[in-house]
Each structure stands twice: as structure tokens, then as C-alpha cells.
Amino acid sequence: MLSGLPGRRLLAQRCDDALVVQALDDAFAPTGERVRVPAPWPSRRGTWAVAPDASLAVFAGVHAVRAVEPSGATRWEVRHGCWYGACREMHTSYDEYADRKDHRYPEGGSAGFSADGKFVWAHVRGPLTTGELDPKAIDEWLLLDAEDGRLLARADAGAAAAGSHHLPHPVDPTQMGLSIGEGQDGAPLRWGRWDGRTMAVDHIAEDLALMSVSPSGERLMTVAHDQDVLAVRDSRGSVLDGLEWDAETAVPRHPDAEPDNDEASPCWDWAGGFIDETTLICSTVESDEEWGEGRHWAIDTSGARTPVEVSYPLPVGTQAGIALGDGLWCTASESGDALLVWALDRD
Template sequence: MTVDAVLRGTLALPGGRELVHGFGFEGRAGSRRALLRDGARLAVFDLDAVAGGPPEATFPLPWPGWSGGVHSVGPDGSFAVFSGQRAVRAVNRDGTTRWEFRHSCWGPEPGHPHSGDEQQVCEGSEHGSCRVADDGRTVWAHIPVTGPGEDDYAEAWVVLDAADGRELARLPLPESFAAGSHQLSHPGTGHVGLCVGMGQDGIGLYWARWDGARLHDVRAEAVGERILTGVHPERPSYLTVQHDGWDIQLHALDGALLAEGTPPPTADPDRPARWDWPCGFVDPRTVLASALDCHDDQGAHWLLDTATLAPRHRVAYPTGRTPGHAQPLGDGTWLTFDAPTGTLHRWSAAAG
């Protein structure tokens, strides 16, 4: 059964592709923002208010030559936190530095030299991520930690005071060798999730909660195959996609499996469909997932029932083709990116 997609608006935002194909979207309870690189600055757009106008805020990039890292903005928009190659830096809205937390270099060669120039960009694409907690009081950062020996490489997840950058807690990640990472916060519970991609070595998935004094509910799947893709906007649960796209799962925050959904069958059973890793909650009752059909270049978007992850509708677009990946926004809409025009399209499902 199909449902028509209704175009709700078109946006032209700098670097808008990252909203759908990267980590330019930052969702919180009651807030949907685009965090997009625009030249030497980070432009922040309120997706509930933007209609092609100016950004809500802009922040100068501390290291304009560094293209890695997943950054975050405080819930009130007064500061941004940047995940750099050798530091995590918080920047106020007026461009001044609030604080900086130095760490080892993400560069892949142990002991490689540094010139002393903070703008030096070392070889390698490895990077970390940071996330401002929903209450704005802490910053969670994924960083490398290098000891005195050549083989003393490790990684850690640190909790920093958002006001001054003081380290409040540290969770060692001894089995992590990141290519990159991203983080999500769960609304209302205080939990933060860290997903570490390690290429062919697997995926690390970690959850924790800071109570103001220490870490609670720490859970680690240090080497697994599930990618963290979304958090339920109302209930204590989250979505993961199997690394190769064979299924989507809904989990409780303690890791318990609540539901599992496999892609609908294809016409050729020898070439089964797989799920893309971008998927998420269109609203509390609906998950949007993209299926990669191995003999059909356009694939398909499916609306799934949140409780069971069973497909409810295949989405039919006006052009007859599925417009690539999608970023659900949690308010009943989702975004797609049109590469030829460089614009974002915002959709909803037709009522009925």
C-alpha cells in the first residue's frame, strides 16, 4: 500500500546536503536545527522557523581548514562546541572562545610532529564528535588519548562542564579505534548515546547518564554491528540499523530489543533489499526508513509502525522516483536533498 508524499516547502541552505547525507541535523525536545558549514563559519538554522531567511546564529570555525568532527550547539543557541583534531573548543555567539579542552591528535600516525600552529591539519580523516546535553550544562566529547609509548593509543568519552570546560567524568573506550563518531541525546531522560564507526572492525555503541556527580546507566557494546540512527521523541527507546542494512531494531535504553523490521521482499529473492543507515522518527508513531533495492537504482522510502517496525506504506513521490536519502524531523515531516538544484525539500505524508 502506498501513501503520497506532499511537498511542504523548499529550502536553499548553505551546505544543506549535510542535513540528509551527514550530521548537519541536531534534534532536541521541541527543537530542530540545521548546523551547516558556510565558508569559515558554522551557520545555525531553526528548521521550525526558517523559510530561506538568515541563520538563527553563526559561529566562526576555530580551525577553518579542518573539515572533520561532529559539532553541537547549546539548547539556547548562545554557544557552539567544536570537535577539532587536537582540541574541543566552545565558542560564544559573539565569536569569543569560552574554553578549550586539549587532547591528543586524531592523526593516524603515532608521534607525528606538530608545528605549533593551531591551524595545522594533520593527515587522516579520523575524527571525533561532541554533544551539548539537552539541559545545556555539560558537553560530551569523544577524544583520542595517547600515552608515552608508541603503542599507547586509546580513546575516551569525557563529560565536560559547559561553563568552563572542566572534565567531570571520563569513560575509557579501550576497544575503540574510530574512523568517526556521532552522538545523540535522549529527550527527557538525560541519556546520551555515542556511536563510533570503526570501518571493517565494527561499531562501538555506548550509553550513559550524568546525574551531576557521576555517570549512571553506563552501557557499552564495544565491538558490534549496529549503527545508532535515532531516539524516540517521547519514549525511552532508540533505533539502530544493522551495519549491512539487513534489519532495523528498536531498543529500550537498557538495550532490550523491543521490535525488529526487515526490508520488504524484492522481485528477485537473490538480490534482497537492504535498509540505508539514515532512518528515524517522522513522529512518535512512525519511522521512515529507506530501502536499497539492489536491482532498482531509486530504492524506496517506507513508513514503519514504531511499535512493531512493520511496513505500513511505501511513499510515492510526485516525480515517481524516490529522491535519495531522507532525514526525518520528528514533527511529521522529513527532508530530502536535490543535488542538481542544491535544495532541500520538506515532505509529509498525505492525510487519509
């Protein structure tokens, strides 16, 4: 995974027993020592996030959010309710359920660092081991001090998640986006703000996936849960004028698709994002794969606003692109053993 803002790029790979992180310079060349953070549980049992300076990794697991230093030392841990829905135990360790068949496929939450690395936002299954919230709350959204794990604020996420991911505001560390997946039931989208005392949560929608935040933090890229509509919104959730695209009418069917097949209509992938403040990279790979090579699209929201198919000079595999900002995005190579970084030819 390639992440981070321009000037603070990180290449990270989650192995089963560790998270390996390499800092990169602006030319994507390795800089400094590679960091290996031991993982407290296997990769299939949770998600992870890494601080912008790679000094700390946070693992969001089935029963706890744990912050681990490169030395392997646990800096702090916040325990919470078990993500396996039928379980009401407050586990104290992973070993308690590691071999239990009923815990093989738990649901899950996530964690994310603020842009400056000072805060960790964590989406957890309630309740916490200390303190009280609304007893009807199923999922909680926490704001934690990254240094010591101190709970700064908490709120009811208003969801019953199967999974989630965080997207930070690139400039303001007191704002964070949370995209929640509830399987077939929906996709709640939340935007959090902290004023130094309390957390305010905007319930933007119940059926949207948050894919990207623009470099300024003022624009959000979303895809509808059923993948038919892609849109650019302000941080309160309102669609900006004219910046909404229905896949069925915005992009043509795959050239090899059966013309009379109703299932051949394109749909947007849950991937892509802002490669700069006004340009999007997006894809229809999932709906294209039955007919042939998947397609990527660039959209200039300040110009024609029409999706333009990206033509690559070499095969890029079947994955959607990952927006990097600074005019760049990346894809996996066709073999899957390398990441390729791209920029649009503006000529």
C-alpha cells in the same frame, strides 16, 4: 542540516571557515538573526555541534575540542591525543599539522550538546593533557560543562574509532547515545548516564549503528553494521517484541533489479529515525541506486509493523530522510539546493 526538537529547530551549514546557523519557527520560517560562528579549522578536519539556542558551537577536531562563541572568541578548549593513529604528539594548535601529509586523513570523534544545552559530551582520542584514566584506553568519552569546559566525568569508550556521532536523550540532559564507527572492524554502540558524580556507560553492542532516539527517549532505532537488520530497542539495548526487520524479507527487491542477482537484495541505509514515538522513516537508497530510484519506507510500530513504501509527489533526490519528530521528516530536493519537509498522509 536541519536539527533540533519541535519548537527549537535549527538550520545549520558548515562552511570551510564557519558554521552558519538560522533558528526556525514551527512553520520552518527563519526567526531572529542568522548566526555565523568562525571555525577554528577546515570542515574536513573534524565534526561540530551547536547549542539548542545557537549561543555556542563546539568543534571536535584532530587534537582538541573547542567551544567557540558567535563573536569568534574561544570560550574553552580541551586538548587530547591526536586522531592520526601513528602520532603520539600532544599538539597545541592546528597549524602544527595543517600541512603535514601524514595527517591528511585522520580518524575522528565527535561532540554533542545535551537537550538543555548545559552539557557537552565529547568522544576524544586519549590521553587528555591533564588527569589520568586507564593507560590502555584508546578512546575516551567526556562529560563537560558547556559554560566553562570543566571536566565533570570521563570513561573509557572501549573502542578504537574511525568516526562517531552523538544522539542526545530528548528529555533527560544526563543521558546521551554514542554511535562509533570502526570501519570494517565494527560499530560499537554506547549509552551514557550521569548521576551528578560519575558516568555509567552501557556497552549495548559492538556491531550496531544508532540512528535515532524516540521523542520520549525510551526507544532507540538501530541498524546492524552490515545493514541487514533494522530494530527498535529500549535504552538498555533489548529489542522490543516484534520490532525487528530483516531487509531481505521485510521489503521487496527493487522492481528494476535483476531477479536472479544475489547482489540485488535490499539493505537498510544508516539513516532515518522516529518521526513520532511509534512511527519510523527509513530507506534502502544505497542498495536501490544501482537499479533505479531509491526508496523510502514508513513503519507503524504500533500497527501493522510492515514497511510501506513512501510515495512522494515530486523527486526527492538520492538521500535518505532525516526524522524531525512531531510527525515530520525532511529530505533534500533533487537539485540538492533545498530541504523539503514531509508528513504522512494518515487517510
